[in-house]
Amino acid sequence: MNQTIDSTEIRRIPIVAVMLVGAFVGLLNETLLATALPSIMADFGIAENKVQWLTTAFLLTNGIMIPISAFLIQRFTTRQLFITALSIFGLGTFIASISHAFELLLVARVVQAAGSGVMLPLMMTVMLRIFPVEKRGAAMGMSGIVISFAPAIGPTLSGWLLEFTSWRGLFYVVLPIVIIAIITACIFVKNVTEQTYPKIDILSILLSSFGFGGLLYGFSSISGGHGGEASTNINGASIAIIVIAAIILAAFIIRQLKLKNAMLEFRVFKYPIYSLSLVLTMIVLMALIGAETMLPLYMQNTRGFSPLESGLMLLPGAIVMGIMSPITGMLFDRLGAKWLAVTGMTIVTVTTFLFTNLDLDTSFVYLSVIFAIRMFGLSLVMMPVMTAGLNQLPIEWHPHGTAMANTMQQVSASIGTAILISVMTTTAAHYQPDQEAIAGLSEVDILNQASISGYNTAFWVATALSAIGLIMTFFLKTKAQTNNTAK
Template identity: 40%
Template sequence: MQTAMAQTKPTPQQSYRIIAIMGSLLLSAFIGMFNETALNVALSDLIALFHITASTAQWLTTGYLLTLGILVPISGLLLQWFSTRQLFVCALVLLLLGTLAAALAPGFAMLMAARVIQAAGVALLLPLMFNTVLVLIPAEKRGGAYGIIGLVLVVAPAIGPTVSGLLIDRLNWNWIFWLSLPFLLISLASGLRFMENVSAITKPKIDAVSLAISTLGFGGIVLAFSSAGDSGFGAPQVIAAMAVGLLALSLFIARQWRMKQPIMDLRAFKHPMFAVGTFMIFITLVVMLSAMLVLPMYLIQGRGLSTFSAGLALLPGGLVNAVMLPIMGRVFDKFGPRGVVPSGAVLILAVLASLSGITASTPLALIIALHGLLMIGISMVWMPAQANGLNELPPELYPHGSAIMNTLQQIAGAIGTAVAISIMTAGMNGFMKDAADRADPANGPLALIAGIQQAFLFAMIVAIAGLVVAFFIKRVPVDKQQG
């Protein structure tokens, strides 16, 4: 234990420029997360421009998620094989190459390849950022640090559709990526100047079998859920991907438990608050991403708002969440998670109950207010649960804990969006089946809203499970010299 801690923790004589290091990581992560959602509002234009189907265009999102699902699980291994500086430069180079290729893409094939390259950069960057916080920031101050990270991770996807909608209206979709390039160059220059190696390289043994079944397991599950949102859970390709994914994931888990040097050390789950925190993050992200999917559809297709107007309507909630995450991080540092997390879970459940009853005549101001309250509830759960869970881990499990949480976030995204779409579609079909005149065009928006009500009921059930677990969370005692 003492040897592992010496390898992972900075020695007292080491002095790091923490603000400069974290600034480089945060700026690059912001652009990476911005690019993850900014292209969504351009899909309709790309379908017409490239003469592709909606299913093909969806691969610009599915391929991005699939790359994250494959690479993030092995990030814990990469963090032990390569230095902080090497991984940062590699991540930024991948992001720059992918973004430049996307900006110049003349057709779908090049844009698809560019999205995969971008996702590979983000897959390296996010676990590196969380691990750097664990190494550099004292445990009693990590809540505030994770709050700032949360601000970045929430604001970027929140403003992505709004900014990209404005760029598409004024210029064209390529400018989504041209806008990103200068910021990535600034981040790379800052990293080359200030980034330091904050943890020792231990180079554990690489198990090729684990890498292979990890790819099949996590990749298969993400692919299955991502495809199910478009094809349905009964589609043969979805069933096949799910079966392969679950089988490979079972083999992966069994193998990791037996190995002395696993590529993802699942013994982190022996720490109860890490397990609780991971579950709470998973539940919170399923709820948040489900809402982020169906609310724009409600505003655009159910209420007739433009893409830009819908983005503006949802922007206050994203900004409220961004403001609240650092605040909740500091509240956690001072008071712990015991009161904050259960209260946030109650607020989330109450908002979802209200949203499950929305209609075509629900005041837009009420929708904006409910979205803001939902984001406040999520901020009360997400970062306190994450910081508390990671604080319980010993230093030798830092890379693995970061990899586990980031992996489950990608899976939560795939599950939340796929199940929400499937339930919404079933609700729409049920409405149209009972409609007196199915050919009446007025029934389209009404059917969509009925489906969205069902999607929010699904989110409520998930939130209830989160509320139950939230009452088991308790503060992890930390050594003020730790970290």
């Protein structure tokens, strides 16, 4: 296959549309069960720490499959890989819809994630392949709708659907979409990636799985702690798991650098703009998780809002991100990444700071409006920065670049959640109130004040992360500098 794909010979719109749908339903399922977990707990008679595995197992499997996707993209054709991944996801969705035991539902979530973990890196690789550099911004902007909008709308959509159906209805809704996507993919998806047929290195797969999987599990376990003796024990075990996973990952990296055909190519980091873009994306995601994790907890646990209401609070922000992603992509093609990112990170830093003064009277409208403005800022950063980084890589490294980017997003999201939840719970546990200020308050009110202190401190940390990201955006290249480098 030629290095340059003749875009006139490829029906780009149907391919992109089908892959966007596949990646959308895959990412949607990361958060679709968020508001359904209480119903599942009641249905199966299980506790919170057990039902949480439906989310944890999905994210873990996703995190394991994404690094392997670079190998799979080089091993199989676009059609083979996408249709297979979508079919596996569909099989998992079907099993989930008929599950009458928690264990079967858990297996179904793992099967779902095994398919969805491949679809996003494949979609991004295909877009880099079929669109010329000057049009990639608009194309990747469409990807931004999937990456940002799907997980954000999951809790709201599930909360609304649960008003009319059981938790199984969530899978009934997704399944027909997946079936239609599979049929459409069989018709329209063409082979556009290049097969180099790398050899299967079982040791690399094992090291990657235990390394990345252990890292994600360790950080997700830390963020699951909410104080008390049990939480301390969990955190100690989690830290041990993180250390072991880091050692395994170090072995994985060393092996990849020695292999002639690496499963995941770490030499992508020799391109400075790619490395800067990836680190910046990770920081943005760690700051983003501050709002998407903290605000629903604050609303439900401290303010008494329902899961649906907290989902509705996030909805305007998700809609803003969905509308802005393709617009931002087109702006990137004209202006480049630097000044979009500087503007966006300024907005993110300011709006994150505005969440550091939450109290028991903060209004629903305030939360929703500031969050929406924050998402507008993020829309100016996410895809332009990632696209600018991926554009620096040679075409044969695109599968590795997209796999590395998506893997680091998973890791940074877990790290961000762990850091911010830990800051929140630690601050709340060590809250020392002003005795005069709490005079006459009930014990519940004092506990709520402690929780709010934790949330505000966590948002201070998120603000600091955002400020670091803002400083880093000034080191990105302008479009003129990028064009001069290309010449």
